[in-house]
Amino acid sequence: MRTTTVARIAERIGARLEGDGTAEVGPDVVIDTRRATSGSLFIALPGERVDGHDFTEAARVAGSRAVMATRPTDADLPHLLVDDTREGLPALARVVVARERDRGMVTVALTGSSGKTSTKDLLAQVLEDHGPTVSPVGSFNNEIGVPLTACGVDEHTDFLVSEMGARGKGHIAWLTSIVPPDVAMVLNIGTAHLGEFGSREAIAEAKGEIVEALGPDGWAVLNAADERVAGMAPRTRAHLAWFSPDADHRHPEADIEVWAGDVVADDLDRHSFTLHARVDGTTCEHPVSLRTLGAHQVANAVAAAAAALAALTSATGHRPDPAAVAASLSSATTRSPMRMELHERADGLVVVSDCYNANPDSMAASLAALGNILGRRRAADPHTRGVAVLGDMLELGPDAPALHREVGALAARSGFDLVLAVGEHAGDLAAGARAGGAESRVVTVEEAARSIGWTSHDVLLVKASRALALERVAEQVLDLGGPSAAGLDFDGRPAVGEHEEARK
Template sequence: MIALTLAEIAAATSGRLELGATDAAPETVVDGAVTTDSREVGTGDVFVAKRGEFDDGHNFAAAAAEQGAALLIVERPLDLPVPQVVVADSVDALGDLASEVVRRVRALGRLRIVGVTGSNGKTTTKNLLRTVLEQVGPTVAARASFNNEVGAPITMLELTEQTQFLVAEMGASGVGHIARLVRLARPDVGIVLKVGLAHAGEFGGIEQTVRAKSEMVTDLLETDVAVLNADDPRVVPMAALTRARVTWFGMADSADVRAVDVVSHARGTEFTVIVPGGESARVRFSVLGEHHVMNALAAIAASRELGVPLAEIVRGLEQVTLAERWRMQVLGGRDGITIINDAYNASPDSMAAALKTLAQVKAPGTRTVAVLGEMSELGEFSGEEHDRIGLLAVRLGISQLVVVGRGARRLHISAINEGSWDGESAFVETDEEAFELVTGSIRPGDTVLVKSSNAAGLRHLGDRLGEWFS
C-alpha cells in the first residue's frame, strides 16, 4: 500500500482512531500490505478484522498483533497494544480505503485501469493482460481469483506510486456487485467476456446475470473503452448501454480484433489475429483449449487500447504456458498418458469447451477419458444442463466417461441413455473410487480430462492423477 498516516486511513474509512497505550501518533505512517488473513500478516502490515459466515476476524486480531501488524481495522475496540481504526463495517472500510488509494495514485497521472468480467475466462484474461502489460510498466493484478468485495480491494491496495497498470478482475454473485467494484476503481477499459449460466442460480436467472455483467460498462465515460464479445448475443446489446467507445473482439467478421485459422493441438492453440488497420500476426499460444483464444483476443484488444504494439502483445501472450493452476493444466506424461486438470471451476459453457478440446487434441488411435463432477450454482437449470453435457460427451465420441458425485448423476444417466454411443459411462460416489477406476483402466496414450466446479473438489483428484502418471 502507498504510505498513509493513521489519521488519513481513519478519514478514508470514516473510522475512529484509537491509539490506546501505544507509542503511535495520528501522523504515524503505515505502508505495509493489507490483508484479512491473520496468517499473512507481517511486520508493518494492516489487518482488517472481517466478520464471515463461519469465522470472525476479530478472533484472530491478537495473532495479527503478535506477528507485527501496525494497524487493526476493526468494528469494535480490542484490548490489544496496536493502533486501531474502529469502523461501522470492516468490508465497507476496506473498499473505502482501496478507493482512496486508487484516487491518490490516479492523481499522479500515469495509472490506467482495466476491469475484467464475464461468466467464464476472467482469471485467464487477467493473467494474460498482466503478462503483456508487465513488459510496458509496473503492473498490479489480482492473485488467483481475487474478484469479490474483499479480494478486489485488496488487489487495489497493492498499488504504489510507480504502478502504471491495474488489472482488476470483477466477479459477482448478484446484481450490484460489479457496480460496487467499478465505483472503487472506475476502469479506463472495461471488458465483458461472456454471459453464460455460471452462477445463474445465485443471480436468480440469466436475465439477472446479464444485468449484473452489464454493470461493467454502464458507468464508463465517453473517454473510456468498452471491450465487448462480438460473438455473444447476450453481450452485444451492452453496446447500447454505455457512453464509452466500443471495441469488439471475437471470431465474427464484424469484430475489430478477430482470430482466423485457429488450430488446436496437444501443445496449445495457434491462430492469426487481425486488428484494425489490417495488421495481423500469428500467435503460438501455449494455453490449451480453443476457447481460450477468446480470452486472448480480449487481452489483445484491451492492450492495444492501452497503446501496446501488436508485436509486444504477441510476445507477451506467447510467454504464457498456463492460464492458472487447475485451468487446462497439462500433467502426466508416463506411457504417453496426458492428464488435463481443469477442475478449478465449471459452467455449462466451460464444460462443453473442455470436452471439445479433449476430442480435438487426442492423437489418432488413442482414447479420451472424461472425469466429470457437478456444475454447481445453476439453480433451476442444473438438471437440463447436466443432461446436455452428458449428451455432448457421447456426440463427441469420448471413449470413457467417469461421473463423480450425486450432484452430477444426471450427466451419467443422460450419457448411458444415448443409444447411439458405443462407449461407456461409469458413476462413482467419491474421488477415491474415481482414482481407482481411472488408474485401473487407463491405457498408454490416453488423454484424461478432469473437470468440475470448485465445490466438487476434483482438482485434487486431477493433481493426484497427474502425479501418479508423471
Template sequence: MIPLSLKEIADLTGGRLHGIDDQEAAALVIDGPVVTDSRESGPGGLYVARIGAAHDGHRFVGAARDAGAVAALTSREVAELPCVVVDDVQDAFAALARGVLERRPDLTVVGITGSSGKTSTKDLLASVLSAAGPTVAPAGSLNSEVGVPLTICRVTPDTRFLVVEMGARGVGHIEYLAGIATPTIGVVLNVGTAHVGEFGSREAIGRAKAELVAALPDGGLAVLNADDPVVSSMAGQTAARALLVGADHEAGLRAVDIELDAAGRPSFTVTGDGVRGQTRITLALHGEHHVANALAVVAVALECGLDIEAIARALATATPASRWRMEVTERPDGVTIVNDAYNANPDSMKAALKALVAMGRGRRTWAVLGSMLELGDESVAEHDAIGRLAVRLNISRLVVVGETARPMASGAQHEGSWGEEVVWVPDVDAAQALLATELQPGDVVLLKSSRDAGLRWLGDTLAGVTEETT
C-alpha cells in the same frame, strides 16, 4: 501498498483511533501488505478484521501482529494492535481502496467480467501488460467485494496498470465493485448460464455484466465479445467507445485462420482496428476457447499503448498463473492429466471437452466430470446435455462423479453410449480407485467440476502435485 499513515486511514474510512493518539497515528506508516487473513500479514502491514460466516477476524489480531502487522481495521476495540474502529469493516475497506486509487489518478484500471474465462483472461492480460510496466492483478480469483479491495491495496507508487476481475452473485454487485475500482477500460467476455440459479435468467446475468460498461467514462473503452449477442448489445449501454472483438465479420478486431496444434494449443491471425496488416499469434495455453480471451487481451493492450508485435511475443510465452485452470501435467508413465476443476458451468464444460478432444487426437481420452453448481431449475437438463455432448465428441471414457452430476451419465447413455464407456461413481475416492486400475500409458484425462465437487484435489493426486506445492 501506497504508504499511508494510520491517521490517513482513519480519515479515509471515517473511523476512530484506538490504542494510539493522533500524533502517533500520523507517524505510523502502513507500507506493508493489507490482508484479511492473519497468516498473510507482514512487516508494516494492516490487518482487516472481517467477521465472516465461519470466523470472527478479531480473534486473529494477535496472530497478525506476530506476523508483522502494525495496525488493524476493526469494528470493535482490540488490545493487540493500534486500530481504526469503524461501524462496518467492509464499507471501510472499500473506502480505503478508493482512497488508494485517488492517490494514483494516472493509473490505468482495467475491469474484466464474464460468465467464464475471467481468471484466465486476467492472467493473460497481466502477463502482457507486465512487459510494458509494473502491473497489479488479483491472485487467483479475488473478484468479490473483499477481493477487489485486496487487489487495489497492492498498488504501489510505481504501478502502471491495475487489472481487476469482477464477479457477481446478483444484480448490483458489479456496480458496487466498479464504484470501488472505477475502470477506464472494461471487458465483457460472455454471458452464459453460470449462476443462473441465483440470477433467475440469462437476461438477468446480462444486466448484471452490463453494469461494468455502464460504469466506464466518456473517454474509456468497452471491449465486447462480438460473438455473444447479449454482450455485443451492450455497446449501446455505455458512454465509452465500444470495440467488438471476435470471429464475427462485424467485429472491429477479428481472429481468423484459427488452428490447434497436436497438444490443443491455438494459433490465429488477428486483424482489424489498431493492427497493421495481419499478425499471427500463438498461445501456450490449451483449448480453442482461449482465442476469445486472447483477442480481448490484444484489444486492451493496444489501447494501453503496446504494439501488436510486442503483444504477440508476450502471449506466446504466457502460461496459467492461477491454479486448476487447464493445468497440464505429463506423467512419467505417459498419461496426460488436464486439471481444469477450479470451476465449471455449461459453457466452460463444453470448452474443456472440446479442448480434450483436440489434445487427445489418436489417444484414449477420459472426461472425469463432477457437478456444475448454481444452475437452479436448469441443473438436470444442463448436466444431461453435457453427457450427450461427451458422446457426440467421441470421448473414449466418461466418468461422472457425484449425485448432482448423475444426469450426465444418463444423458450419455441416451445419446448412444454403451458398455463401460460411461460410468457413474458416488464420490472422488471411487473415481480415484477406478482410474488407478484402468489408466494406460498415452491416455489423456480431463478433470472438470465446480470447485466444491473436489475434483481439483483428485487432479493434483493424479498429477503427483504435493500439498506443499498447492
C-alpha cells in the same frame, strides 16, 4: 498501497483510531495471517466458521503493524475501528485507487459468464511488458477480492486489472464504485448461474453495468460475436473497441478492432493464429502462438489484445504497437491454478486439471479441447483411453438436471470412453454419458482416483465447480502428494473468492 501513517488512513476512511497514530503501515493489506508481512495492515473480517478478530495477535506476531476491526482486540497494535470491516476494506480501496488514478494509473475492469480469469491472466501479462501491473490472484472478483486486489497498487503501478463477478443486479455497479474503470470489457453472456439471474437477458443487464461506469474518455471493449454483449454498446458514452474470434463480426467504424484468422492447433490443442488489429484506421497482422490449451483461448486472447490496446491508448494517448501485444500473448502462460493445467506423468499418462470453476459453457470448452487431444493421440496410439471425472456445476436452478445430462452426453460425443461422475448431479452426468454411448460410473471424490486401473495410455480431464475440490483426484493420479492447501484463507477459512465463480 503506499506506506502511510495509521492516523492518515483513519482520517481518509472515517475510522476511529485507538493507539499510536504515528505508526507507519504498508504496503501490504492482508486478511490472512499467513500472508502478513512486516508493516502490513490486517483486516479482521468475519467468516462463516471463524472470525478474523480472533487472529489479530497472530497477525502482530507475523509482522502486521495495525489492525482494522469493529472492536478492540488483545493485539498490542493501533486499531482502525469501523462499523463493518466488510465496508472498511472497500472504503480503503476507494481511497487507494483514487490517489493512483489521479496521477495517471489506468484501470481495466472485465466481466463475463466464463473465461474471465484466463483472459485476465493473459491481459495482465501483456500489460506487464509495458509497465508495473497489479491483477487479481486467481478469481478474486467479489466484494472482498476486488478491493483487496485494488489495495495492492502504489505510486509505481501503471495498470490495475480488476476482474468483476456478479450475483445479481447492482453488484458490478458497486464494484466499479471501488475501481472506476478507464477500460471496461465484457467477454460473453452464457448459461452460467441461470438459477440466480433467471435468464440470459437478466445476466446481460447486470454485466452491462460495467460499461455504464465508463466516462466519455473511457473504452468499452465488447465481444462482437455475442449479440447480448454487442447490444451493450448504447449503454455507454465511451469509445468502442470490438473483438471477435473470427472475421465474421467486423466493426470497421470503431476506433479499435481485433479479430483472429488462420487458426490452427497442435497435438495438445494449443492454438496459433494471425492477430488482425485495426487501430486508428491502420490495420496490421501479427502471428500469435498460444501456450494455453483449448480453442476457447483464441477468443480470450483477442479479447485481451483489444483491452490491452485500449489501455495502452489511455495510458499514452498514442497508437500502441499491436506487434508487441502479439509477442506478449505468445509468451503468456497459465497463471491461475486449476485452470486447464496440463500434467504428464512419467509413464505418459496425461492429466488436465480444470476444477476451479464449472458451468455449461466452460464444460463444453474443456471437453472440446480434450476431445481434440484424444483424437490426435489416438492417431498415434490406438490404445488411448479418454476418462473424464466430472462433477456438479453449481447454481443452475431448475434446469440443472437437464444441463448435467447434456454435459454427460457431450463428454461421450467428445470421444471420452469413460465418465466418472461425482456430486449431487452425478446420476444426471452418468445418464447423459451412457445415452451418448460412453461407459459411466457414479463415484465419490475419494473413490474417483482409485476406481479404475490407470495406464500410460490414459488422458484424464478433471472438471467441476470449486466446492467439490476435485483437484484431489488429479493429485492422487499423478502422485503429487497430499491434499492441496490452495483454497484456504486465514487460519482455515475458505479463501476469498473461493466460490465467486459459482456465484456470478
